[in-house]
Amino acid sequence: MTDEFENALAWFCSAPGDWIESGRKNLAAGAEWVWEVLQGDFNDSASTAQVVTGTIISMIPFVDQICDVRDLVANCKSIKHEPDNTWRWVALVLSLIGLFPGLGSLFKGCFKVAFASMRKVGTASGVTPRLALHADEAVAQLNRFLERPEIVKSLKALKWDNPYKVLAANLRTLAAKVNTGALLRAFNEAQNAAESLLNLVKRWGGSSLAAKADELIAMISGVHRKADRKLAEAVKPVQDFLNQLARRLDIEADVAHRAYLDTVNSHAFKKLAEAEEVAAFGKAKPGWVDTTGKETYQALRKAPSAQPGWPSIKDYHTFHTMHPVTIPPNNKLYRIIDPKSKDNSICWMSESEFKKLKSKDDWRRKFAVWANWNSNGEFITYTVPSGSGLNVWEGITASQRLKNTNYVLEGGAIQIVVDPTHMEKVHISPRQKTGWGYDDLGTDNDLVGVPVQMNNWAE
Template sequence: MEMNDLYKAVRAFNSQIQSAKEAANWFWGVLQGDFNEDQTPSQVIANVGISIAVSTTGVGVIAAWILDLRDFIACVYHIYEDGSKEGSFDFKKVSPILWIGLVIMVIGVIPFLGDVLKGVLRIIYLQFIKLIKTTSKTATRILFRKAIENSMPYIDELLAHEQVKKFLKAKGWVRPYKELARELKLNYKKITSPDQLLTVYDLMLQRADKIFTKSEALLPKNAKTQYQALKTRLKLVRDGFEISLKNNTQQLNELIEELIIALEKHDNALYKAVSGKMSTHYYGKALKGTKAWEEAKKLPFLKKEIKFKALEPNKNFMKNVIEEKIKKGYPEIDEGIVRTFHTINNGIIKGPAKLYRVIDPSSNPSGMFWVTEDVFKQLKNRNDWRDKLAVKVDWSANGQYVTLDIPAGKELKVWRGPAATQPFDESSDLKLFYQGGTEQIVFKPNETTFKVSNRKETNWEYVDNEKQLLTDRVIINLDGSEPRK
């Protein structure tokens, strides 16, 4: 690597750089973690375009290194600061969610993953970190699922980038979400291996060393001392990362599965089974004045009023009501779950009794949301289910259900109450709502005590996975033609 390569690579990201010295100091800022804080998904999209556009050797390689190192260093800084609040760094005091954030980041810089998939992972990482900053008690899996959901519009934007579209065309990727999911599946064992992730972490350190060595002569006199201090921090975090990986392997696998499922769902929601016809399926965001906007008003399970306002729990409620009951053996729930209720009460269900859970083919059958047998028998079809329990189409596609039997003499502690009204689209002024108001039950099945049944069909017009995922979407072909039935 020559200094001229670094200069050209930095220029790709910042056209105001006019000299090798400025390039060296710009990169020095990256190593000090002060370049990443205000990064947006749109910047990630632009940078992926740059990464694809530049050559695969020389400048292109260095540009890719900078892109990786920038996010990596900032992520490590967050972890070091979190573990050093009481003095010296203690990896045990780092939030477990931050370790998962580092995993997502490291996966996103694995060399054999393509630029587009790296971009997708970076966007999800930014959304995940943003959510971490707003909550401290929500379960990691729920946060990750929400981060994926929030990332989808930006991933759509990424795949529509001019350079990315050229890249996808060259690879023959007509359905990029499907191909991204396939890449993850192919590399599944590699990217979830603790050895692989630690190898990539070490690779980041080596790359930082290589660029620093080349640019040291152009940096301030105390740069070497500061860099040695940085390396000490990076190695301390690395040691904690190694232990964290051993404790979180299963959770990591589950998160990757969540992402694969989300990509496949989005693929099915974007492309009908009609050759060459690309469709957009509006199941959340419908732009005002569009055909999708008008069609959304006709969906039978949407109403114009909020009849069952969601609970807005404050700290006192969570501490004095929820946490006190949790100490007495009631299920652990967070503020996000509390807000799905209009009112919430703790209760004990005594056997014999049967509970029901409606799921789609990708759902976890042992999830937390259930209904009693009486409520399940009231649900005549999919629209009824969405209306009475306020189940948004981007939460679950239905098609199947499972049951849980509580034997005579046994009892189950649960949270129960009417489901809160949910907005069709929180990001726009389309004032339509899933009404809710029917009792839902929340608990986490313990299969050592209660056995969850095999999947059964709801027979709510369910045919197969792809059709099921598309049902209830408002389908608009991008070419303006009518969707085929």
């Protein structure tokens, strides 16, 4: 066993005592070591730090080959369990993409991080991936990866001044290359590497271990026989995910390099993704969210009858009750917003409801606002101009439950939905701070001079 091979194996688990004590001559112990490393599976509970660290390790020569084999083994095991589940094959495709020729180590590392969430869900029973959510989580993981000192050095060396822009362009190129032929070639490469390592196990190990190695080789071969048809079925979902992720990276590229005038520094305001919010709840649940799964104020299942002159009611599911109301002239409506929110959007509240709020927690709980929807920090008012008044929908806010979790926001406050086209810009107030700060669930937006309370009216 070469020093490079030993060092690579050591990244995954320590050498067995029998191997060390024998002066590295006990091949049976070496076989056990190789066998144990190859049994690695996708860690469903891996933290962002673990995913990022694992990806950096996988960029080391020789280690990356073992990672590829471990991923293939994990994918094949999950496919054997549910061979007709397309998402199991999607997870395999995301692993095989890493073997496409021409990918630099940094590019490959970035997308190993970005694909981690989708690959894990693809190997989980009874779970259908939500592409938008996993694109958000991919960007959240990628942000942490790009902040690593060793990655920052690589970015500078490659002159990637805006890595999101570079990655988005490369991702679209990669998506165009995803086809059954390219995936089968990558599968063949991974299968050959797996058989090479497993043949070492067979040569060095006893008959029992050799039999297990043969079973694993046969399992991989069985998946390969089905791969032509099944990989073809997985190509479209993978391309959809890659293109959606590329679009998310376009947005990150724009935000990272957008100019902010009249500010002391150039940092952009950060907003949580849904996946980041769920992860934060797992570490330290805030008081404004419950874990009962109980929706005290059930959402309307049917929209009320449309009313001429009132807003369309596509957002009725955020209401427990709702009815058409005309707000008289000179009354003020309040809207809690973050620096990226539009002034003229649909969600508002009355002055009396606003004055009941004593904290950010009150607002999130009673108006059922997830942190990934609105990061708050500021508010504006709209004074209804003279005339016939403003036609709105008003009612009790429905409870909100995060899909596939027991996390619930209570609701119960009186909310108002308006038609933004019925509002006039001249009657919007300047932005003011809520006094609640801009941070949420671990994000750090305590930026000197940022954000400026600048109105943001969508024309």
